[in-house]
Amino acid sequence: MMSEYEFSVWCAKNNVSSLTSDYINKNIRQAQPARAVGGGEIGLSGRYPSKKMGLTIQTESGKVEGPAVLMLENDDDVIEYYDQPNKIKLNYINNAGKNGGSLYTPDFFVIRKNSAGWEEWKNEEDLIKLAKAQKWKYQKDESQEWRCEPGEEFAAYYGLTFKVCTNKQINWNLHRNYVFLDDFLRKKQLLDVKVEHFEEIKKILFQEPGITLKQLIDFSMNHKFKSDDVFISIIKSDIFVDLYAAPLAMPEMNKVFLHREHADMYKNLMECDEGQINVPKISLDVGSKVLWDNQVSSIINSGDKNISLLSDGKYTDVPKDLFIRLINEGKVIGEKIVNEENEPVIDMITSASESDYKIANYRLQHVKNYLKNGSKEYKDKTEPNLRKVRDWVSKYREAIKLFGNGYVGLLPKDKDKGNRNERYNIEVVELMDYYIENEFETMIQKNRSLVYGAFKNACEAKGYHPPSLPTFNKRIDERPIVERTEKRQGKRAKYQKEAFYWELESTTPRHGDFPFNIGHLDHTELDIELVCSSTGKNLGKPYLTLLIDAFSRRVLAFYISFESPSHRSCMMVFRDCVRRYNRLPQQIVVDNGKEFHSVYFETLLAMYEREPKWRPPAKPRFGSVLERLFGTTNTSVIHNLKGNTKIMKNVRIVTKSNNPKSHASWSLPNLSKALEEFFFDNYDTIEHPALGQTPREAFENGIFYSGERKEFHISYDRIFEILTLPSTPRGEVTIQPSGIKVNYIYYWNDEFNSLRFSKKKVKVRYDPYNLGIAYAYVNKRWIRCTSEYYPIFSKLTVKELAFVTAEIKKTKQNHSKGFTINAQKIAKFIDQLENSEQYSVIKTRAEETKKVIHLNFNNKSNHDDLKANFEKTIQQQVIKNENDTSDEPILELYGEF
Numbered sequence: 093m094m095s096e097y098e099f100s101v102w103c104a105k106n107n108v109s110s111l112t113s114d115y116i117n118k119n120i121r122q123a124q125p126a127r128a129v130g131g132g133e134i135g136l137s138g139r140y141p142s143k144k145m146g147l148t149i150q151t152e153s154g155k156v157e158g159p160a161v162l163m164l165e166n167d168d169d170v171i172e173y174y175d176q177p178n179k180i181k182l183n184y185i186n187n188a189g190k191n192g193g194s195l196y197t198p199d200f201f202v203i204r205k206n207s208a209g210w211e212e213w214k215n216e217e218d219l220i221k222l223a224k225a226q227k228w229k230y231q232k233d234e235s236q237e238w239r240c241e242p243g244e245e246f247a248a249y250y251g252l253t254f255k256v257c258t259n260k261q262i263n264w265n266l267h268r269n270y271v272f273l274d275d276f277l278r279k280k281q282l283l284d285v286k287v288e289h290f291e292e293i294k295k296i297l298f299q300e301p302g303i304t305l306k307q308l309i310d311f312s313m314n315h316k317f318k319s320d321d322v323f324i325s326i327i328k329s330d331i332f333v334d335l336y337a338a339p340l341a342m343p344e345m346n347k348v349f350l351h352r353e354h355a356d357m358y359k360n361l362m363e364c365d366e367g368q369i370n371v372p373k374i375s376l377d378v379g380s381k382v383l384w385d386n387q388v389s390s391i392i393n394s395g396d397k398n399i400s401l402l403s404d405g406k407y408t409d410v411p412k413d414l415f416i417r418l419i420n421e422g423k424v425i426g427e428k429i430v431n432e433e434n435e436p437v438i439d440m441i442t443s444a445s446e447s448d449y450k451i452a453n454y455r456l457q458h459v460k461n462y463l464k465n466g467s468k469e470y471k472d473k474t475e476p477n478l479r480k481v482r483d484w485v486s487k488y489r490e491a492i493k494l495f496g497n498g499y500v501g502l503l504p505k506d507k508d509k510g511n512r513n514e515r516y517n518i519e520v521v522e523l524m525d526y527y528i529e530n531e532f533e534t535m536i537q538k539n540r541s542l543v544y545g546a547f548k549n550a551c552e553a554k555g556y557h558p559p560s561l562p563t564f565n566k567r568i569d570e571r572p573i574v575e576r577t578e579k580r581q582g583k584r585a586k587y588q589k590e591a592f593y594w595e596l597e598s599t600t601p602r603h604g605d606f607p608f609n610i611g612h613l614d615h616t617e618l619d620i621e622l623v624c625s626s627t628g629k630n631l632g633k634p635y636l637t638l639l640i641d642a643f644s645r646r647v648l649a650f651y652i653s654f655e656s657p658s659h660r661s662c663m664m665v666f667r668d669c670v671r672r673y674n675r676l677p678q679q680i681v682v683d684n685g686k687e688f689h690s691v692y693f694e695t696l697l698a699m700y701e702r703e704p705k706w707r708p709p710a711k712p713r714f715g716s717v718l719e720r721l722f723g724t725t726n727t728s729v730i731h732n733l734k735g736n737t738k739i740m741k742n743v744r745i746v747t748k749s750n751n752p753k754s755h756a757s758w759s760l761p762n763l764s765k766a767l768e769e770f771f772f773d774n775y776d777t778i779e780h781p782a783l784g785q786t787p788r789e790a791f792e793n794g795i796f797y798s799g800e801r802k803e804f805h806i807s808y809d810r811i812f813e814i815l816t817l818p819s820t821p822r823g824e825v826t827i828q829p830s831g832i833k834v835n836y837i838y839y840w841n842d843e844f845n846s847l848r849f850s851k852k853k854v855k856v857r858y859d860p861y862n863l864g865i866a867y868a869y870v871n872k873r874w875i876r877c878t879s880e881y882y883p884i885f886s887k888l889t890v891k892e893l894a895f896v897t898a899e900i901k902k903t904k905q906n907h908s909k910g911f912t913i914n915a916q917k918i919a920k921f922i923d924q925l926e927n928s929e930q931y932s933v934i935k936t937r938a939e940e941t942k943k944v945i946h947l948n949f950n951n952k953s954n955h956d957d958l959k960a961n962f963e964k965t966i967q968q969q970v971i972k973n974e975n976d977t978s979d980e981p982i983l984e985l986y987g988e989f
Contacts, residue, residue, distance in 0.1 A: 162270040181196075276801075293331065451504050611681065621753050622760055623759055625940065637664070655937075679703045684706055761940065761944055834858050856869070
């Protein structure tokens with residue numbers, strides 16, 4: 093961001109008036125966002141940690157504002173950009189011809205080197221709908237660019253700009269590459285490649301012009317350089333890759349050159365080679381159809397060397413270079429790759445039948461013969477006669493003019509014959525639609541027969557002949573089912589009818605491009621009753637928190653405790669992830685639980701420049717990768733252990749003898765060991781049906797091609813542990829003569845001696861599992877503070893404290909309002925609770941959770957003997973399935989996720 097001086101220099105350079113500079117300063121640069129985005133119904137909202145701005149930028153959509161932010165972040169022309177700037181006034185003449193006005197919040201205010209103004213980013217389809225409903229607001233100009241004239245008028249008053257941008261202006265290859273390189277771009281100035289490593293890369297590029305990125309990275313196995321060195325060289329422009337051409341996550345599609353001129357030379361050389369086979373501009377994607385020798389075939393696999401075709405149940409493998417040659421020679425016809433979604437040529441070809449292709453191929457032979465040899469051959473022929481051939485030639489030439497392809501002009505039009513006119517007059521059809529929209533498609537959910545009866549009566553009253561009930565029902569069924577369901581049953585029912593689109597286009601892939609690109613975080617209550625490891629007392633069901641890598645489906649971290657989902661669960665699973673990998677996912681997808689909107693959650697991610705993404709409410713498909721793993725965990729592990737609660741789904745058959753509480757024998761620490769073994773040894777090494785390889789193999793392969801990125805590792809040290817601890821609601825407290833007060837308890841450190849009367853405010857953190865200590869940020873470092881009742885509070889957790897303080901308040905509810913709680917009263921009251929059954933359960937659960945934390949984070953040798961401990965425990969307590977005779981471990985995977 094610019095300093096005040098730099099901003100004044102920018103204003104002077106661009107002749108910005110004092111009126112405008114004051115407006116930008118007060119209403120944009122020094123103001124908070126006008127609104128908090130999130131809770132959208134369609135896409136993922138998020139917070140992007142901007143390096144350029146030094147703060148987080150809100151994004152309301154992962155398909156429009158999200159990519160726009162990355163474009164602004166990496167555009168050298170952009171100096172500053174602000175999300176959700178203060179509202180501006182739009183004056184307009186509404187659709188009724190009357191003067192109107194409204195307050196409006198644009199998406200961004202952008203300060204560039206030579207200009208500044210507001211930018212509104214919209215989906216193109218949404219703009220078309222808005223332009224119909226609000227003609228005064230959005231319209232296209234003569235050059236087919238979207239404009240908002242009221243916004244431009246407001247901006248012009250200050251000498252600023254107002255731009256309307258759409259998703260069509262986003263280059264999705266470039267966007268994916270910005271995401272891929274985001275870690276490197278954040279530390280661009282600090283990164284460097286060793287001279288000997290860079291010399292190796294240059295030598296390979298000089299010897300192998302046009303080498304692919306995949307081939308270059310493969311060379312690293314026998315050289316000193318690594319894939320990280322390649323990506324650092326790319327962002328520093330030491331080597332050249334066209335970031336607009338293809339995503340770096342598909343390294344086999346990217347060619348690497350010494351510099352841009354080297355790339356241009358290679359391109360010109362290839363274009364001058366007449367024998368070079370050009371890659372056809374048709375779709376070779378799986379599922380595409382091609383016509384070869386009058387036979388329609390589907391592409392079922394498109395590999396590096398072979399194309400696999402399926403036709404009439406017969407499977408054929410064709411070498412890829414031969415297949416491309418056949419396409420270039422016109423012997424194979426396929427679907428063209430185009431930018432328009434409704435390309436007429438594709439529509440005509442795909443809607444034609446096999447017999448249509450046969451007829452068109454027959455006609456094409458005679459058209460080519462006529463164009464080559466003239467009409468002599470057809471003067472005496474009866475089939476096809478000259479008149480027919482000339483008609484075909486005319487249609488062929490006309491199709492070339494209209495569509496750029498003469499073949500489609502030879503396709504027969506038999507399917508278009510017949511009476512296409514509506515059987516009923518327009519008044520009857522409009523009346524039918526009116527009753528469907530206003531009587532049938534409502535929350536009342538009237539049945540079809542009742543609505544049809546009302547419609548029939550209305551027709552007869554107007555003197556119309558009503559259509560039959562089947563015709564009326566057909567009209568209902570022709571209407572969009574998603575819209576119909578929403579009007580009758582609401583948004584959640586509508587969600588079940590919506591098509592689920594997998595990301596198969598050039599937009600951001602649903603599961604990311606590389607390991608640690610996208611992580612999914614969520615909680616679930618496990619179907620098992622647990623007991624205390626010391627006393628055998630039943631403690632109830634635990635909660636499991638999982639963080640999974642979407643790209644490889646690998647479990648990155650887990651945390652299990654008796655505490656219901658909270659920000660503490662999130663912090664502990666982040667600890668586990670950093671402990672294992674020294675990394676956190678670049679984007680973390682979560683639902684809208686309050687723990688994911690806590691200040692601790694967002695602050696920690698912003699501190700380590702990670703991006704939270706909130707999926708739309710009541711749309712679990714956005715987290716399907718994780719939801720299905722929860723199901724797999726239950727069926728493959730939990731439901732095979734004593735005390736599992738699977739039988740509770742049918743409570744009528746539950747008796748005292750088969751009640752899970754009676755059979756519970758697993759403790760929380762032992763279950764944590766079992767899940768460790770399952771996630772990181774069993775599940776991690778079994779082939780995943782959606783990947784075709786194990787999660788571990790997918791993860792390691794992805795790391796090899798995307799880089800280890802060790803320069804961005806997070807150290808698991810005392811500072812990181814402190815930053816994952818919770819704080820007070822305000823985040824800071826005042827130093828008092830007795831120290832600092834956190835959660836009714838005073839803490840002291842000798843550093844406070846010189847500050848005890850200063851009333852200085854300091855940031856604080858406390859350990860939720862050991863309230864005997866807290867941490868304060870004094871003199872630019874974290875110091876450890878101790879409670880005056882440390883022996884008592886060191887065994888107290890924040891969950892126990894909440895129970896104790898609640899009980900104290902209950903006993904004093906009839907006393908004066910001036911009653912206060914302090915550490916002395918808490919310590920004294922704890923002694924009185926030793927015989928409380930409810931407190932005993934809470935305390936025992938807390939002790940079990942502490943054992944798990946100690947096992948995972950303090951016991952450094954637990955990984956070495958984990959297998960031995962687990963195998964010993966599993967032999968004692970796992971229910972064996974006597975009918976299982978399989979040799980290979982099989983997991984019940986919930987669908988292809």
